[in-house]
Amino acid sequence: MNKGFLFVMAISLLLVSPVSASEYTLGIFGNANEDDTINAEDLEYTEQIILGFNEQTQLADSEYDGMINILDVTQAELIILGKEKKLTFIDNAERTVTVEKPIERIVMLSTDSAEVVRSLGGKDKIVGVTTHLAKDTIFFPDIALLPTVGSSFNPDWEVLLSLDPDVVFAYTSALAPKYFGDKLETLDITVGGFSNCKLLTRDVQLRKQGYIIEKIDCAEKLITFYHECTDSIEAVVENIPVEEKPRVYIECYSDYKARTSRSGTNSMCEMAGGVNIGANLPGGGTTAIVDPEWIIDQNPDIIVKVVSGSKVSSGYNEDETAEIKVIRDAIMNRPGFDGISAVQNGRVYLICTDICDRSSNSIGVAYMAKWFHPDRFEEMNPQALHQKYIDDFCGIEYNLREHGVFIYPPLE
Numbered sequence: 001m002n003k004g005f006l007f008v009m010a011i012s013l014l015l016v017s018p019v020s021a022s023e024y025t026l027g028i029f030g031n032a033n034e035d036d037t038i039n040a041e042d043l044e045y046t047e048q049i050i051l052g053f054n055e056q057t058q059l060a061d062s063e064y065d066g067m068i069n070i071l072d073v074t075q076a077e078l079i080i081l082g083k084e085k086k087l088t089f090i091d092n093a094e095r096t097v098t099v100e101k102p103i104e105r106i107v108m109l110s111t112d113s114a115e116v117v118r119s120l121g122g123k124d125k126i127v128g129v130t131t132h133l134a135k136d137t138i139f140f141p142d143i144a145l146l147p148t149v150g151s152s153f154n155p156d157w158e159v160l161l162s163l164d165p166d167v168v169f170a171y172t173s174a175l176a177p178k179y180f181g182d183k184l185e186t187l188d189i190t191v192g193g194f195s196n197c198k199l200l201t202r203d204v205q206l207r208k209q210g211y212i213i214e215k216i217d218c219a220e221k222l223i224t225f226y227h228e229c230t231d232s233i234e235a236v237v238e239n240i241p242v243e244e245k246p247r248v249y250i251e252c253y254s255d256y257k258a259r260t261s262r263s264g265t266n267s268m269c270e271m272a273g274g275v276n277i278g279a280n281l282p283g284g285g286t287t288a289i290v291d292p293e294w295i296i297d298q299n300p301d302i303i304v305k306v307v308s309g310s311k312v313s314s315g316y317n318e319d320e321t322a323e324i325k326v327i328r329d330a331i332m333n334r335p336g337f338d339g340i341s342a343v344q345n346g347r348v349y350l351i352c353t354d355i356c357d358r359s360s361n362s363i364g365v366a367y368m369a370k371w372f373h374p375d376r377f378e379e380m381n382p383q384a385l386h387q388k389y390i391d392d393f394c395g396i397e398y399n400l401r402e403h404g405v406f407i408y409p410p411l412e
Helices: 003-015 040-050 070-081 111-119 157-162 199-212 216-237 264-271 292-298 322-332 361-372 382-394
Strands: 086-090 096-100 106-108 126-129 167-171 191-194 247-252 257-259 287-289 302-307 348-352
Touching: 040 070, 086 199, 096 191, 106 111, 111 126, 111 167, 111 191, 111 199, 111 216, 111 382, 191 199, 199 216, 199 264, 199 361, 216 264, 216 361, 216 382, 247 264, 247 292, 264 302, 264 361, 302 322, 302 361, 322 348, 348 361, 361 382
Parallel strands: 106 126, 106 167, 167 191, 247 302, 302 348
Antiparallel strands: 086 096, 247 257, 257 287
């Protein structure tokens, strides 16, 4: 190995702080050893591939040209230093996407990614949003004023293109043929699909977006905060015998639509120390329609219903609990539900998508832990964690003691 290469490695180690190991691969070309970050170890791994000592990996091809050579080492070095002219990554839809750097103009078709990019300090890069996000003037007071491009799943492509984006951030599901079709190819537009709300893969999703917008240090700070919310919960939960964990029915938006193991909410439930009774329901999506009799027969200890602020008055834009209370009362008064343990014991809870179906769902896990194991988490304060998130990452003035409806009933 030459001295120049060793020097670059040493400099790289000084510039890049190590991150915690993960079983999930950071899908950016340059991550030669296919762990959860790009650092000096990847430079050495690529060098060893070239010399014939390491097996070739897909992500070692930093240049994404089908060859592994010294140019890939150089490209990885530039990525580490934040000076690369392009970046190739695998998005959450398993598509290979190359973006030209630096990224200065992003159109957001995903509210979740808009929240992430703002939290990473990239708000000024956003130049267009959906009509849905534009209505969220409390949580996104500045971003909501930007030009609108239609809906997340059916945008006005002409308007979108007029904003001249370097990249478009979209929901993974929107990339399906039934929504975007062949638009991405025919319009020659760069779109990345991201899903930040699944706890098990969230960290690499946040890092990926951090690399794209050159805010990787900020991504690490956000990831650290989320782990501060949940690591202590996991430490307690791992010692709880399964027979002491409550059996939970998780209902999504519509009545009798259960969330399965394929949903992000299932991971939240498990992390908080619950057992999702709908985890193994059949189907290809994240939910499954169930019969009321099935719920009655299952007799869950706890019912958690996820509500959307677009359909039920909740979230950052709502201060009154009247409407969300009506939803809870309706669940408790469903025919036959009076015999369910959850109803009999008043353990029916509602949670808003703002802290459930977004990257900030670590806060939702904290609320669930309080519901599932109140004695074990008596000292934990989910609202304080939520306020810290708002103060440290969101860049808005918002007092949770005065505003917002995120759960119901409120914690005592």
